[in-house]
Amino acid sequence: MLYHLPRRNTLALAMCSALAAPAFAADNSLETRLQALEARLAQIETENKTLKQQLKQTDQKVEATGDQVEKIASQGGTGNTALARWAEKTQLGGYGELHLNQLHNNNPGGADKKEMDFHRFVFFLGHQFNDRLRFFSELEVEHNTVEGGKGAVELEQAYLDFMLTDTLSVKAGSFLVPVGILNETHEPNTFYGVERNPIETKIIPTTWWEGGAGITAKLGNGLTFDGSITSGMKADAGDKYAVRAARQGLAEGTKAKDPAYTARLKWTGLPGVELAGSVQYQSDISQSTDTTAGAARLYEAHAVINKGALGLKALYAGWRLDGSGPKAVGADRQNGWFIEPSFKINDAWGLFARYNRWDNQAGGGDGVDSSYRQVDLGVNYWPHPDVVVKLDLQKQKAPAGKDELDGFNVGIGYRF
Amino acid sequence: MTQLRLLLLLLTLSLPAGAAEAEAEATRFLAESFSRPPASATVWLTAELKPAVRAILGHDMTAARLRYWRLGNRTAWVLDEVGKEMPITVGIVVDDGAISRMRVLAYRESRGWEVQSPNFLRQFAGARLGDEQQLDRSIDGISGATLSVRALTRVARLALLLHQEAIKKAPPP
Numbered sequence: 001m002l003y004h005l006p007r008r009n010t011l012a013l014a015m016c017s018a019l020a021a022p023a024f025a026a027d028n029s030l031e032t033r034l035q036a037l038e039a040r041l042a043q044i045e046t047e048n049k050t051l052k053q054q055l056k057q058t059d060q061k062v063e064a065t066g067d068q069v070e071k072i073a074s075q076g077g078t079g080n081t082a083l084a085r086w087a088e089k090t091q092l093g094g095y096g097e098l099h100l101n102q103l104h105n106n107n108p109g110g111a112d113k114k115e116m117d118f119h120r121f122v123f124f125l126g127h128q129f130n131d132r133l134r135f136f137s138e139l140e141v142e143h144n145t146v147e148g149g150k151g152a153v154e155l156e157q158a159y160l161d162f163m164l165t166d167t168l169s170v171k172a173g174s175f176l177v178p179v180g181i182l183n184e185t186h187e188p189n190t191f192y193g194v195e196r197n198p199i200e201t202k203i204i205p206t207t208w209w210e211g212g213a214g215i216t217a218k219l220g221n222g223l224t225f226d227g228s229i230t231s232g233m234k235a236d237a238g239d240k241y242a243v244r245a246a247r248q249g250l251a252e253g254t255k256a257k258d259p260a261y262t263a264r265l266k267w268t269g270l271p272g273v274e275l276a277g278s279v280q281y282q283s284d285i286s287q288s289t290d291t292t293a294g295a296a297r298l299y300e301a302h303a304v305i306n307k308g309a310l311g312l313k314a315l316y317a318g319w320r321l322d323g324s325g326p327k328a329v330g331a332d333r334q335n336g337w338f339i340e341p342s343f344k345i346n347d348a349w350g351l352f353a354r355y356n357r358w359d360n361q362a363g364g365g366d367g368v369d370s371s372y373r374q375v376d377l378g379v380n381y382w383p384h385p386d387v388v389v390k391l392d393l394q395k396q397k398a399p400a401g402k403d404e405l406d407g408f409n410v411g412i413g414y415r416f
Numbered sequence: 417m418t419q420l421r422l423l424l425l426l427l428t429l430s431l432p433a434g435a436a437e438a439e440a441e442a443t444r445f446l447a448e449s450f451s452r453p454p455a456s457a458t459v460w461l462t463a464e465l466k467p468a469v470r471a472i473l474g475h476d477m478t479a480a481r482l483r484y485w486r487l488g489n490r491t492a493w494v495l496d497e498v499g500k501e502m503p504i505t506v507g508i509v510v511d512d513g514a515i516s517r518m519r520v521l522a523y524r525e526s527r528g529w530e531v532q533s534p535n536f537l538r539q540f541a542g543a544r545l546g547d548e549q550q551l552d553r554s555i556d557g558i559s560g561a562t563l564s565v566r567a568l569t570r571v572a573r574l575a576l577l578l579h580q581e582a583i584k585k586a587p588p589p
Contacts, residue, residue, distance in 0.1 A: 066460075066480040091501040126501055134526060161526060184527075185560050222533060268530045271539055272556030304559040385566065 093124035095415035103407035188413025222269025241331035255287035292325030330361035438522035528564030
């Protein structure tokens with residue numbers, strides 16, 4: 001006999017059995033899976049812990065590698081520590097300038113100056129013995145070749161500098177006289193014009209170095225004092241006591257009977273502003289070789305102002321020479337000044353104009369007008385802050401019968 | 417006794433000023449820059465960052481990473497850069513991408529020491545990075561200290577770049 005369960009009941013029964021059986025089975029399987037998951041979680045935790053440790057170790061290794069790399073890099077990668085230490089304390093540098101002058105001489109019979117000249121090729125060599133004691137030198141080849149009385153190899157600086165305190169240092173050796181703008185800072189990229197300005201050539205005879213000792217004291221509020229006792233000049237009647245010709249340059253036989261005392265006070269209390277004044281005294285400008293010559297005094301003052309794109313340099317320098325010898329040729333007074341406004345178009349281009357006046361026989365004793373005037377206009381182009389290309393026009397007004405050079409100059413210069 | 421005192425004085429004078437002094441100056445600088453100086457962190461000079469650093473300094477840095485201190489949006493940096501011959505150590509604090517403090521911690525060059533003067537350094541306050549990683553303002557130089565002025569300007573730009581990098585790496589909460 002076949003029972004036919006009502007259709008609805010059959011469905012309910014089927015559902016019951018379907019639900020009951022898996023529910024029973026699920027109890028077992030869920031637990032297993034949970035256990036498996038727990039085990040997996042524990043495993044991951046362990047792995048994570050290990051990874052963290054490894055990461056920490058890797059970090060430490062990386063830091064250590066960094067230390068080592070920096071150590072090697074700071075030794076110049078040579079691995080030779082003695083050499084590396086020496087190299088680290090020794091500094092090399094240099095500057096140079098090549099000039100082209102295309103100048104016409106207005107003086108009848110006077111020679112034009114149409115020349116090219118590798119004017120200066122300079123090496124700096126310095127060594128830091130420790131944080132307080134250093135050596136600095138500047139060796140120069142002037143005018144490319146030394147031959148037939150032309151060109152020169154000059155040791156322009158070679159001195160030891162000892163920092164006594166953070167504000168007081170002393171130096172001894174051959175160093176640059178602390179006078180003017182260019183004498184101590186004359187790398188070609190730092191000034192306008194192919195040639196150095198005539199005042200800091202004829203009146204302040206840059207590059208002007210002497211042998212002796214000096215102190216530098218930082219007085220605070222932007223004030224610095226420099227004082228030095230050095231070898232002096234030896235002016236000669238044959239050169240009409242012109243100061244440029246009176247430099248002895250510390251060559252063999254430099255007379256050191258009458259020293260020179262120099263003092264400078266400099267104020268740089270405001271950014272972009274420098275005001276400075278120097279005086280020098282020598283008891284006998286001829287080193288007691290000329291009885292008609294006597295003591296000499298140099299007075300100098302200058303201002304350098306740079307505000308944004310605008311710049312202004314102005315300088316006065318004047319000598320007073322005692323004695324009847326200098327007076328007779330008007331060389332008892334030798335002086336000059338210049339003023340130089342400039343404009344920086346951008347970091348690479350700058351324009352300047354300069355008016356210069358100087359006279360190496362400004363005393364009236366010779367009854368002759370001996371004053372020179374010169375106007376310069378030009379442009380500097382810096383393809384890199386340490387490299388410069390210069391072009392300028394020059395117009396002179398010379399005393400009657402003297403060389404009067406008009407034309408243009410082109411130059412390239414660098415420092416490193 | 418006088419001779420002994422003189423000898424002692426000379427010995428003290430001839431002691432090298434050295435790294436310890438610069439380190440002590442850096443610690444003082446940090447103490448003044450944060451109410452409670454945070455622990456230091458490092459920025460690695462990755463291949464990605466190196467070209468930007470080189471563009472600012474004009475040379476690669478010998479360091480592989482740089483230490484800095486950070487609290488929120490304020491970072492402090494102690495960086496070395498050569499002016500002419502010797503490294504100048506400079507402390508710089510950057511707040512929200514603008515320089516808020518700058519001080520020379522160790523000056524070792526023979527010329528150009530004027531860059532240490534507060535009057536000069538004041539010009540950097542508020543400076544940010546503008547176009548081509550340049551400062552957004554011009555800095556008036558000091559004659560005779562050109563190279564030191566340039567070094568300080570480079571270091572200021574570098575600190576601003578590194579600040580951006582540090583903030584990018586871990587933005588403030």
